[in-house]
Amino acid sequence: MIAHIARKERMEMWRDGRFRVAAVALLLLLAVALLTGLTTSRGTARDHEAAQEAMRGFWVNQGAKNPHSAAHYGLWVFKPSLPLSFVDHGVDAYTGVTTWLEAHKQNEFTRRPAMDRPNVARFGEWTAAAVLQLLVPLLIVMLAFPAFAGERETGTLRQLAAIGVPMRTLMLGKAAGIASALAVVLVPATLLGVATLWLGAGGGRGADDLVRFALLMLTYLAYFAVLLALALVVSARARNVRVALVLLLGFWTMNSLVAPRAVADLARQLHPTTSAVAFQAAMQRDIEQGLDGHNPADARRKAVEAQALREYRAVSLEALPVNFDAIAMQASEEYANTVFDRHFGDLYDRYRAQNTLTQWMGLVSPLLAVRSLSMGLAGTDVEQHRHFAVQAELYRRGLIRWTNNYFRDNTLTGEWDWKAPPELWAKYPPFEYDAPPVRQSVATQAAALLVLAGWLVLALALVWRAPAAPVV
């Protein structure tokens, strides 16, 4: 029976020219979005790889130099573009893409691509994710709103009830019919996505990317199932077709276009972040006066001095067999690092609090949870950026420690004019970024997963309870 109803629904939809046009248009749009997404993603990846290589070249060929000058010369690292970013660009345009690794300072990321874009870019962009998040739900609403309300208005719902078709069967049949019509768009799009992924996959992370892609598909399927169920239930309960349509379109608008902004502002208000000026000033203060305000830089230097003299059993700094300046610099690096960890850690924790709130607000607007999951799985969310920032910073610390230790071991205190041999710089390994496995990316999406699962359960329960729908 369910199959019969589904077939009838599908046939009706297919006969409707508007559906055919919409389906073809959507499929085309998805194809274009996927392919341009791939081009952009690969272009960015190549651009960043080339820059990274060039910077490594500059570092290696900097010539004979004092190790501390080399540490000040530093190098720039560039955020790679991950394979799945072609589906969802996420926050990539809004995080800086590069940071300068230098002595003494953890710099912030600069060069946000969005800053160079024209005004119109902030209205949104056509990524595959945007099509899946905005347009497919709209198609679902358009297909589902008259499902029951229409039959009720024409009186056929009463007839169906009279010949003993159980409401639940009718509901499941209609759901299956609309879902199979949607499959006309979604199945080719998925195949195209897999093909694009296969085309674009350059690295050896194939399995992880496939899992990510599969989870991405599941996320969107769950979302579509939720929307379809909601639309059918609204259609079953609404007074007439008009009310069903207006309610569903209203929900779509709020969910897709108004909620993301409203919630972003709410998150800022509830978990405010400091201004850049205050952020820098606080770090400067903590480095100079100590994290607790009672351990100023001078006192710390004296303690390091005393410890060095003890360790080498020397009476004065001049008598040390190593360069004390380098020891002191490394000690001050270590202290600054604890300050950076606290402040940057606190900042990113605030971002996380804001984003977790956004995920929970998915309870009101399910798209928020889906957007978050989509970016997380594509590797284009804030957590991914943080992951990269942390690795870049650890590399910086290793590099600076290496220059300081080399300076310490090969010179005596005060030998600032000494130069290390030019072949030294190649000995420090180049920066290589290890993207997090999918497990780690999903871990920060717990709230979004729970919310989406909750919606799915609710939607299925509503469909199951369908008999409550009035016949007239």
Place this chain on the structure above:
Amino acid sequence: MRWPTVWRNEWRLLLADRAPWVLAVLFTAVALYGAWNGRQWSSFQRAAVADIRRADSERLAKLDSLLQRAEGDSTVSVPPAGVLGASGATTHAILDVPPLGGLAVGASDLHPYYARVSVRSKASFMATDEVENPHNLLAGRFDLVFVVVWVLPLLLIALTYNTITGERDQGTMALWRAQPVPASRVLLAKLGVRAGFVLGVACVLLGLMAWLVGVPLGDPAVLLRLLLWLGVVLLYAAFWVGVIAVVNATARSSAASAVLLLGSWLVVVVVIPATVSAVVSAVYPSPSRVALTTALRAASDEAAAQGDTAVNQFLADHPEMLQTGVLAASNAWGRTLAQQERANDAMRPVYAAFDSALAAQHRAAALASMASPAVMAQELLHDLADRSLARFRRFDAAIDRHHEAWQTFFFQRVFGERKVRHAELASLPRFAYDDRSVGEVLAGQGGTLLALLLPTALLWWVGWRRLKRVAVHE
């Protein structure tokens, strides 16, 4: 029946309905939220700017007293001019929160609004992005401009989508068409009263919000700007009234009308902007900042490797810098800055190519954006509130001018090996930036205004013609 009778009747009908009141409450809620967000952001920026100014004036006061002591006491050491030009005497170039800033966040969440200009190259001091969660930047702000551009049309549509089709659906149209009054008069009154209600509520609310976000209404120039800002809101709303009139007069049923109107909204607010953005960036790709970063490093390395050659070359190109003709070996700052400028000279064509590629992209985007009244309205509202992207470009140009003056001042002292004297503090180059006057804004946006006005007029004309021929039955 005369016009006033018809209008009065429609007005009574509207007030008896529940929908307008629900929508008015909803609009008040979103407007309050938008105003609150705008106000918070303006206060945040004002506080940051106050912190910066305080630190700047403390630094200058310290320098002032040091230089004063040095005048009378030769044992007091004054830092070399290079140090003062790079940090000791530097203050920030600041783009203040504009008077109407609370009405719009605009481009101000993404672009730096201050920079500590120094003798160093611009790349070294321009990375002053505000601390912000990228996720929030992606979502955009829920400010009053968002309320006007995105939400206001929805409210208009919600109240008017079935103005005519509803009458037909209920069969009441046949009744009043039997009355001795032209159909177009009744329909116009219906549409006019409903749209007028929304716009009246919108204008009163937005005026109130302007006061709430702290717009200094006592200043006549500011008040004029606010009135023009409200004028743009009305013009944009008028465009939507035109769309509603045409759709209402054409659609077969209320459901069809709702779908068509929401579809138009989607096309104007989402589809056209995203498509314009995609096409423009495909035809005029963004130049790469990443490549720029690499090129800058290559140029600096090159100048550093050239060493004395770079220094001499720079001095040969700028004989006015050095009266004696030779740079003392001990003048470390002179050497550093000469090398820096040598690298900058090498970068000039790279920057120029970058800027011109970007300008071409922005010009194309501005032109293509005329396809969407939503983008045009937003542009006008941002510009009138002094929160547009263009304002940041002008700020950037002002920084360039100031940077040049600053460099000239300090280069003369660095290369001439002169210390900065106390009396010279007063003549340090000062940053100056003036916002455009209302007249200049309007002159600059004449094309956009016209491009918004034309489709509106066309829609009204078509709507009016169609209203006169509305059928009683489908």
